[in-house]
Amino acid sequence: NPRVSSRLRDLASEYAIPIQLAAVARATPNDANPIQISRGGVATGLVAIPNRYMHSAVETISLADIDQAASLLAQFAASITKSCDWVPRWD
Numbered sequence: 001n002p003r004v005s006s007r008l009r010d011l012a013s014e015y016a017i018p019i020q021l022a023a024v025a026r027a028t029p030n031d032a033n034p035i036q037i038s039r040g041g042v043a044t045g046l047v048a049i050p051n052r053y054m055h056s057a058v059e060t061i062s063l064a065d066i067d068q069a070a071s072l073l074a075q076f077a078a079s080i081t082k083s084c085d086w087v088p089r090w091d
Contacts, residue, residue: 002088003089004043008072014075030046030048049069050062050065
């Protein structure tokens with residue numbers, strides 16, 4: 001959802017939370033796509049934490065990346081109000 005993505009980028013900038021953007025041309029191997037297209041659609045934004053050797057005994061992840069992702073999600077949740085409108089508009 002462009003509005004969710006925009007809010008995440010704005011909050012990352014405002015709170016100096018480093019992010020990397022990536023475009024994925026196919027379905028991602030998580031629940032974001034099914035949630036996004038469920039029924040009439042649900043405003044969805046994907047925050048992924050980089051890792052190596054996924055689904056193995058030596059899967060590796062940075063604790064700093066986890067902390068930064070958690071901070072971004074907390075700021076996003078705190079920024080939501082009743083007046084938030086997640087309907088995409090391309091104006």
